Amino acid sequence: MKVAFPYFGYDTIALKNFLEMLGAEVVLPPLPTERTLSLGTKYSPELICLPFKITLGNFIEALEAGADTLFMAAGARKCRFGYYHFIQETILKQIDNNVDFYPISQYTPFEFIFQKMPKIFSVSPARVMKSINFLLAHSRLIENFRKLVRQARVIDFTLASIHEKHALEIIADAINLMQIRKARKEIKALFNFADDLPENIIKVGLVGEIYLMLEPFANHDIEKELGKMGVLVLNNRSLYRHIKHLLHIDFDRIKLNHRAYKYLKESPGGEALNTVGEARTFIKNGVDGIIHIFPFTCMPENIALEALQKMSDDYSVPILSLSIDEHTSKIGLLTRLEAFIDILKRVKNQKAVSRVPRSSLLTPH
Numbered sequence: 001m002k003v004a005f006p007y008f009g010y011d012t013i014a015l016k017n018f019l020e021m022l023g024a025e026v027v028l029p030p031l032p033t034e035r036t037l038s039l040g041t042k043y044s045p046e047l048i049c050l051p052f053k054i055t056l057g058n059f060i061e062a063l064e065a066g067a068d069t070l071f072m073a074a075g076a077r078k079c080r081f082g083y084y085h086f087i088q089e090t091i092l093k094q095i096d097n098n099v100d101f102y103p104i105s106q107y108t109p110f111e112f113i114f115q116k117m118p119k120i121f122s123v124s125p126a127r128v129m130k131s132i133n134f135l136l137a138h139s140r141l142i143e144n145f146r147k148l149v150r151q152a153r154v155i156d157f158t159l160a161s162i163h164e165k166h167a168l169e170i171i172a173d174a175i176n177l178m179q180i181r182k183a184r185k186e187i188k189a190l191f192n193f194a195d196d197l198p199e200n201i202i203k204v205g206l207v208g209e210i211y212l213m214l215e216p217f218a219n220h221d222i223e224k225e226l227g228k229m230g231v232l233v234l235n236n237r238s239l240y241r242h243i244k245h246l247l248h249i250d251f252d253r254i255k256l257n258h259r260a261y262k263y264l265k266e267s268p269g270g271e272a273l274n275t276v277g278e279a280r281t282f283i284k285n286g287v288d289g290i291i292h293i294f295p296f297t298c299m300p301e302n303i304a305l306e307a308l309q310k311m312s313d314d315y316s317v318p319i320l321s322l323s324i325d326e327h328t329s330k331i332g333l334l335t336r337l338e339a340f341i342d343i344l345k346r347v348k349n350q351k352a353v354s355r356v357p358r359s360s361l362l363t364p365h
């Protein structure tokens, strides 16, 4: 059995190790490229959202690389994610009729632990639980690394890129809990040059649809591009938090839903409530602006967009909404980011000037 699954940003490493702990031979497709996207787009319904197209492209390239068993997360049917796996399986069976395709329902953890995984991999539920425990620890390590590398990029982008490669090797080599503890210390030491950030730094909170927030190919490497501009990006979405949510142990979600409530009372599906709750939290914690990123035609995030516009008016915090599809050009995206950051800098300078007491502005030097 040669197993594959779609890329999920840095967390791909944790998912790969998780499947290997269950005894799978994992065949990762090549890193996503324009070819991945054009293959996915060619076989997809035209108006389906971007994550479907990229993940389908990943699957096709995984089949080319020799995979015969594919895993895809399956969601609730409030938005298209609930239907992804039906359509992808139909398309992939037309390409290779022998492929085994397993949708993994996100909202039935007990079935996952006690039935699905033990049956597919011929392992005990205890081994599945042990692997999930490791997945949690590994994805937490990755969450921590992502936070450190975002800070480091602001201080020294080149050095951060060099250390990023090294840190990713350390993360991939950590295959038990003791090694994870050791890896955490090593990674912290690698990025300790970025412990203290200048006070006047521009900070933006990134919110939106989870796949676009976590997969650099899908978001045109937005975090790195902002880091190059000297902007600190805050991004609270991660596989770690998502798994905790699915296991019903993410208590921060309750706070986020509470924060979102003034602007969005019910979940319209996807991550919309999270988007609104996180944006409000970022604003309350003093970010200079919010960047909202989501796939073109994403229904839940278009609803969140309305709520964010109202929030932007209430708090006078600029919000940039970026809707992304296969036609989005990186150059166009960068131009919009640069213009937005210029606005944030101007607003920050104006605020700083208005805070200076009038008397000191009038004092001759």
Ligand code: SF4
Residues within 6 Å of the ligand: 049, 050, 051, 079, 080, 081, 082, 209, 269, 270, 271, 295, 297, 298, 299, 300, 301
């Ligand atoms: S959340 Fe949006 S992008 Fe994701 S599957 Fe649903 S509609 Fe598509």
